[in-house]
Amino acid sequence: MIRINENFTKLKASYLFSDIAKRVAAYASAHPDKPIIRLGIGDVTEPLPPACVSALHAATDEMAARDTFRGYGPEQGYPFLREAIAAHDYAARGCAIEADEIFVSDGAKCDSGNIQEIFGADIRLAIPDPVYPVYVDTNVMAGRTGANIDDRYEGITYLDCTPANRYVPAIPDTPTDLIYLCFPNNPTGAVATRDQLAAWVAYAREHRAIILYDSAYEAFIRDPQIPHSIYEIEGAREVAIEFRSFSKIAGFTGTRCAYTVVPKSLHAYDSAGAPHSVHALWNRRHTTKFNGVAYPIQRAAAAVYSAEGQQQTRALTEFYLGNAKLIRSRLESLGLPCIGGDNAPYIWINTGTDSWAFFDKLLNEAQVVCTPGAGFGKCGEGHVRISAFNSRENVETALDRIAKALAS
Amino acid sequence: MIRINENFTKLKASYLFSDIAKRVAAYASAHPDKPIIRLGIGDVTEPLPPACVSALHAATDEMAARDTFRGYGPEQGYPFLREAIAAHDYAARGCAIEADEIFVSDGAKCDSGNIQEIFGADIRLAIPDPVYPVYVDTNVMAGRTGANIDDRYEGITYLDCTPANRYVPAIPDTPTDLIYLCFPNNPTGAVATRDQLAAWVAYAREHRAIILYDSAYEAFIRDPQIPHSIYEIEGAREVAIEFRSFSKIAGFTGTRCAYTVVPKSLHAYDSAGAPHSVHALWNRRHTTKFNGVAYPIQRAAAAVYSAEGQQQTRALTEFYLGNAKLIRSRLESLGLPCIGGDNAPYIWINTGTDSWAFFDKLLNEAQVVCTPGAGFGKCGEGHVRISAFNSRENVETALDRIAKALAS
Numbered sequence: 138m139i140r141i142n143e144n145f146t147k148l149k150a151s152y153l154f155s156d157i158a159k160r161v162a163a164y165a166s167a168h169p170d171k172p173i174i175r176l177g178i179g180d181v182t183e184p185l186p187p188a189c190v191s192a193l194h195a196a197t198d199e200m201a202a203r204d205t206f207r208g209y210g211p212e213q214g215y216p217f218l219r220e221a222i223a224a225h226d227y228a229a230r231g232c233a234i235e236a237d238e239i240f241v242s243d244g245a246k247c248d249s250g251n252i253q254e255i256f257g258a259d260i261r262l263a264i265p266d267p268v269y270p271v272y273v274d275t276n277v278m279a280g281r282t283g284a285n286i287d288d289r290y291e292g293i294t295y296l297d298c299t300p301a302n303r304y305v306p307a308i309p310d311t312p313t314d315l316i317y318l319c320f321p322n323n324p325t326g327a328v329a330t331r332d333q334l335a336a337w338v339a340y341a342r343e344h345r346a347i348i349l350y351d352s353a354y355e356a357f358i359r360d361p362q363i364p365h366s367i368y369e370i371e372g373a374r375e376v377a378i379e380f381r382s383f384s385k386i387a388g389f390t391g392t393r394c395a396y397t398v399v400p401k402s403l404h405a406y407d408s409a410g411a412p413h414s415v416h417a418l419w420n421r422r423h424t425t426k427f428n429g430v431a432y433p434i435q436r437a438a439a440a441v442y443s444a445e446g447q448q449q450t451r452a453l454t455e456f457y458l459g460n461a462k463l464i465r466s467r468l469e470s471l472g473l474p475c476i477g478g479d480n481a482p483y484i485w486i487n488t489g490t491d492s493w494a495f496f497d498k499l500l501n502e503a504q505v506v507c508t509p510g511a512g513f514g515k516c517g518e519g520h521v522r523i524s525a526f527n528s529r530e531n532v533e534t535a536l537d538r539i540a541k542a543l544a545s
Numbered sequence: 546m547i548r549i550n551e552n553f554t555k556l557k558a559s560y561l562f563s564d565i566a567k568r569v570a571a572y573a574s575a576h577p578d579k580p581i582i583r584l585g586i587g588d589v590t591e592p593l594p595p596a597c598v599s600a601l602h603a604a605t606d607e608m609a610a611r612d613t614f615r616g617y618g619p620e621q622g623y624p625f626l627r628e629a630i631a632a633h634d635y636a637a638r639g640c641a642i643e644a645d646e647i648f649v650s651d652g653a654k655c656d657s658g659n660i661q662e663i664f665g666a667d668i669r670l671a672i673p674d675p676v677y678p679v680y681v682d683t684n685v686m687a688g689r690t691g692a693n694i695d696d697r698y699e700g701i702t703y704l705d706c707t708p709a710n711r712y713v714p715a716i717p718d719t720p721t722d723l724i725y726l727c728f729p730n731n732p733t734g735a736v737a738t739r740d741q742l743a744a745w746v747a748y749a750r751e752h753r754a755i756i757l758y759d760s761a762y763e764a765f766i767r768d769p770q771i772p773h774s775i776y777e778i779e780g781a782r783e784v785a786i787e788f789r790s791f792s793k794i795a796g797f798t799g800t801r802c803a804y805t806v807v808p809k810s811l812h813a814y815d816s817a818g819a820p821h822s823v824h825a826l827w828n829r830r831h832t833t834k835f836n837g838v839a840y841p842i843q844r845a846a847a848a849v850y851s852a853e854g855q856q857q858t859r860a861l862t863e864f865y866l867g868n869a870k871l872i873r874s875r876l877e878s879l880g881l882p883c884i885g886g887d888n889a890p891y892i893w894i895n896t897g898t899d900s901w902a903f904f905d906k907l908l909n910e911a912q913v914v915c916t917p918g919a920g921f922g923k924c925g926e927g928h929v930r931i932s933a934f935n936s937r938e939n940v941e942t943a944l945d946r947i948a949k950a951l952a953s
Contacts, residue, residue, distance in 0.1 A: 138753040139722040140665030141813045141821050145829060155832065180616040190609040193841065194602060200800065201598040203936075208588040208798040243651055243801075243836070250834040254686065257548030274833050278662065314547040345546040390616040391840040392608065393651075405549045413549050421553060424563065425682050426658035428651070431842055432799045433601065528611075 144280045147290070153270050153512035154178050160497070161506055168504075174535040176464075176524045177506035179323065179483065181388045182531075183456065185437070186449035189387060192440035196433035207432040212424045214241025214396070218435045221442040222396060226381065232368035238400050238416065240423055241438075243430050245353045245382040245395040249317075250275040251426075252349060252378065252397070255418040256315060256405060263313035265296040265306050267324050267513030267520070269351070272317045288515045297516050298325060300487060304476055305329055308336055312344040318367075319351035321358060324513045324522040325485040326461075326477015328363045334370045341376035347405065347415070348373075353382040353395075356454050358480045374400040378415070385482065385526075387441045387450045394430055394438040457482045460532045461525035467536045468523070471543055482525040485510075495521050502542035505535045552688045555698070561678050561920035562586050568905075569914055576912075582943040584872075585914035587731065587891065587932045589796045590939075591864065593845070594857035597795060600848035604841035615840040620832045622649025622804070626843045629850040630804060634789065640776035646808050646824065648831050649846075651838050653761045653790040653803040657725075658683040659834075660757060660786065660805070663826040664723055664813060671721035673704040673714055675732055675921030675928070677759070680725045696923045705924050706733060708895060712884055713737055716744055720752040726775075727759035729766060732921045732930040733893040734869075734885015736771045742778045749784035755813065755823070756781075761790040761803075764862050766888045782808040786823070793890065793934075795849045795858045802838055802846040865890045868940045869933035875944045876931070879951055890933040893918075903929050910953065911946035 157177055165173055185193070199205035213219070219236040227234035242248050250271050258280060264272050266289075273290065276282055283291025294313050296306035304327040318337060320329040329337075341348050350367040358365055367377045379398040383389035399419045404412035430438075440446045461478035468475050468486055478484040488495045492509035499505045499521075508524070510517030525532070565585055573581055593601070607613035621627070627644040635642035650656050658679050666688060672680050674697075681698065684690060691699025702721050704714035712735040726745060728737040737745075749756050758775040766773055775785045787806040791797035807827045812820035838846075848854045869886035876883050876894055886892040896903045900917035907913045907929075916932070918925030933940070 138818075139755045139813045140668055141815055141823075141826060142663050142665055143815055145663065145826055146815065146821075148829065178617065182611070182614070182616065184611050184614045185608045187609070190605060193605045193608075197598060197601045197605065200593045200601075201595070203590070203592050206590070206592045206796070206799075208590065208796075209586065210799055243839075246836045247834055255550050255553065257550055258688075260548050271833060278830070278833070280666075347547045388614070388616075391614075391618055391837075393836065393839045405547045407549055407551055407554065410546075413554075415549075418549060418553055421556065422686070425679060425686070426655055428654045428801065429799075431651075431801045431839060434839055434842070 142278065144278050147277050147282065147284055148274060149285060156512070157506065157508065160500065164500055171504050173504045173506060174527065174531045175506045176527060176535055177508045179385070179524045179526060180390050181385060181526045182528060183388055183453055185388050185392065186441070186446060186453065188440040188443050188446035188449055189437040193433050193437040196436035200433060210429045210432055212427055212429045213420070214239065214430065215432070215435050218439045221439050225442045227366065227368065230365060230369060232366050233374065234368055234398055234400065238398055240397045240399060240419065241430055241435065242395050242397060242427065243393045245351065245380045245384070246271055248395060248397040249349065249351055249380050251422070252419070253279055253281070253315070255415065255422055260314040261294065261312070262292070263294045263296055263309055263316040265298055265317060265319070266515055267298060267510055267517035268317065269319060269323050270513065298327070299516055300474070303327065304485065305333055308340050312346070314344070314346050316341065316346055316348045317351070318348055321354040321481035323354065324483055324508065324510065324517065326481035326483040327485070328358065328360070328480045331362065331364050331370065334364055334367060338367070338370045338373050338376055342372055345406065346376065347403070348377040349380070350377050351380045353380060354385055354481050355381070356386040356450065357458060357482055359458065360480055363480060374402045376403070378403065383438050383441060386454065388453060389438070392434060392437060394434050457525045460527065460529060463532055464523055464525060464536065467540065471540060478525065484523045484525070486521050486523060487519060488521055489519055492518055492521055498542060499539060502545065503535070503538035505539055550686065552686050555685050555690065555692055556682060557693060564920070565914065565916065568908065572908055579912050581912045581914060582935065582939045583914045584931045584935060584943055585916045587793070587934060588798050589793060589934050590936060591796055591861055593796050593800065594849070594854060594861065596848040596851050596854035596857055597845040601841050601845040604844035608841060618837045618840055618843070620835055620837045621828070622647065622838065623840070623843050626847045629847050633850045635774065635776065638774060638777060640774050641782065642776055642806055642808065646806055648805045648807060648827065649838050649843065650803050650805060650835065651801045653759065653788045653792070654679055656803060656805040657757065657759055657788050659830070660827070661687055661723070663823065663830055668722040669702065669720065670700070671702040671704055671717055671724040673706055673725060673727070674923055675706060675918055675925035676725070677727060677731050678921065706735070707924055708882070711735065712893065713741055716748050720754070722752070722754050724749065724754055724756045725759070726756055729762040729889035731762065732891055732916065732918070732925065734889035734891040735893070736766065736768070736888045738770065739772050739778065742772055742775060746775070746778045746781050746784055750780055753814065754784065755811070756785040757788070758785050759788045761788060762793055762889050763789070764794040764858065765866060765890055767866065768888055771888060776806070782810045784811070786811065791846050791849060794862065796861060797846070800842060800845060802842050865933045868935065868937060871940055872931055872933060872944065875948065879948060886933065892931045892933070894929050894931060895927060896929055897927055900926055900929050906950060907947060910950035911943065913943045913947055
């Protein structure tokens with residue numbers, strides 16, 4: 138008799154964004170005359186940059202001719218893309234990352250979900266709260282947690298992000314082995330300073346832990362003092378894996394390309410204490426279960442690093458940050474404490490009320506979709522996330538409607 | 546201290562196709578003047594069908610304009626593609642498969658590697674030998690096997706495919722829980738008859754087992770008696786998952802699109818014996834760890850089902866089958882017993898000699914790359930796989946060179 142992976146039964150009923158989609162669909166179907174503005178899921182709205190569009194067309198033409206057709210490529214990505222990433226995203230910032238330490242994939246969601254497979258079943262997890270649900274759920278599926286009690290899984294050290302610590306978690310006072318960090322943060326928009334990251338790297342080195350650093354939103358950083366990569370911190374090459382994505386930089390949410398950096402100097406240990414190369418483990422996993430990103434998509438991603446691509450993607454993040462500034466200042470003027478929006482496309486609002494109730498109020502009275510903080514964890518209660526991904530006109534309309542709804 | 550998943554240390558040193566790539570690269574670098582013809586890895590060589598190229602261009606243009614831009618799509622795939630698959634690949638063959646039972650993905654390798662995650666750690670596996678290495682390796686990584694002893698992992702019931710059974714394995718005389726089957730087979734090119742598949746479905750129903758049916762090569766079937774889908778067998782909806790791919794039908798190895806069918810009538814059981822929907826489990830896994838296939842790629846895949854797409858992809862498989870026929874007849878004329886090539890793009894050659902030695906002989910003396918059977922398992926020893934994916938000219942040249950090398 139075939140048995141299920143019973144760890145799946147520990148998962149909370151459904152994925153946050155599916156819940157939201159259901160409530161929004163129900164509202165839309167009941168009120169077809171009331172146009173909804175979506176500032177919930179962090180999905181971009183502006184078209185692909187022209188440099189990426191040109192590259193996609195050109196690569197499509199290559200696929201149409203026998204002499205230039207490409208079949209299976211290297212699972213880790215084509216050298217033209219890995220080298221561009223290493224040069225522009227790392228060498229240019231003084232980070233010593235080689236092209237062959239970069240694994241191109243179809244999404245940071247996939248990578249940050251899959252990475253845990255190469256580690257032991259009994260490692261100790263440290264995971265922020267609030268958090269992108271994928272970090273938690275994939276560990277639940279893998280059996281690294283106990284039951285969910287009062288909205289927290291047994292076996293996880295939660296890193297609370299609260300108004301008191303300005304949403305940057307304190308370092309735990311006990312050892313942990315695998316630490317998830319995300320800056321600029323999803324959902325809060327908070328950023329970590331160089332000193333704060335250095336303290337995490339020191340902690341990881343002390344305990345021979347590994348930091349999983351999600352910097353999918355680094356392109357939104359404007360404060361020159363804030364690191365874009367964990368590898369800007371000395372010693373991080375021995376303790377950190379970094380996830381990046383083209384989704385939010387270049388509008389690739391529907392085009393799918395991302396990458397993960399696994400330094401060759403990174404080690405994990407077997408039960409006898411012998412070190413193993415994490416790069417070799419991830420390479421084995423990646424080549425066994427993945428077959429590379431579509432060639433035309435890799436060409437489109439590489440176009441981000443052309444001169445035009447750099448200019449166009451900078452304009453995109455500037456545009457969304459303009460929205461973010463409007464959102465934050467308007468909500469603050471309504472008396473709601475906010476963070477984020479200055480170095481991130483998310484604004485985290487301390488509503489002080491039940492977050493699903495606030496979500497429902499905005500949906501029903503303002504026809505605006507936000508994301509209830511409780512969906513990101515216990516510490517998210519009392520907050521909602523508003524995303525800056527929309528047109529200027531929709532953002533302005535949404536803010537007017539929100540102001541009116543909150544005044545009523 | 547961070548610990549590794551020690552199951553990875555049970556894996557054999559490296560992935561078969563990486564080994565081959567290394568030997569070929571070493572030969573090519575030592576003999577830059579000798580052009581190599583690759584009939585090893587099952588990678589297509591002909592360009593994308595024009596219908597797919599047009600669709601890719603058109604979708605790229607949609608991504609370039611705000612009004613038609615697409616961000617995140619449904620993780621399971623767009624309805625336009627799922628519905629086309631359900632209509633053309635299933636309803637048209639009398640199989641009752643609904644569009645929402647189809648999960649679009651970026652590769653059958655990924656899906657057939659990931660599917661095991663939703664099942665228990667202690668289930669009993671039945672896996673053919675020879676076999677596509679991904680089925681085995683992903684279960685080793687997940688800890689479902691013991692050590693590799695004499696080229697076999699403890700804890701797997703191997704389904705031997707030998708000259709004696711014409712490479713279609715017998716049903717085990719003991720119960721197993723998760724059964725991997727692939728027809729038309731990779732690597733052997735063998736096909737299973739309706740009666741043979743019906744016997745497997747009966748076995749699975751009797752033992753409440755699940756069959757993982759990989760039919761990535763179904764488009765090469767020409768014998769009208771051979772089922773294209775496991776769902777052509779009555780009762781299969783309660784016991785089978787099917788994997789399909791656009792890679793070999795439409796030249797998508799570098800374009801990446803595939804799908805997996807999980808019927809809603811399929812169940813697996815918890816330790817108390819209660820049934821759980823496998824569709825719900827896979828949906829949870831898929832939406833948590835995957836973010837959908839790129840929109841332009843899904844449009845290209847959907848174009849396969851247009852009238853022109855059907856004609857063009859049929860012409861592609863006809864072309865490769867023409868190569869296959871040449872390969873098989875020539876090798877048989879050299880006195881080598883072969884199967885496959887008639888309903889599959891692979892020819893499985895019973896060389897009767899050490900398969901890596903035969904590989905090296907063809908590489909060194911004919912500059913032709915094949916795949917050594919031993920790389921697919923113990924029963925693959927004494928065989929090599931030759932792939933029909935190449936130009937007619939290259940196939941003819943390769944066959945002349947092979948004939949010469951084997952005569953010397």
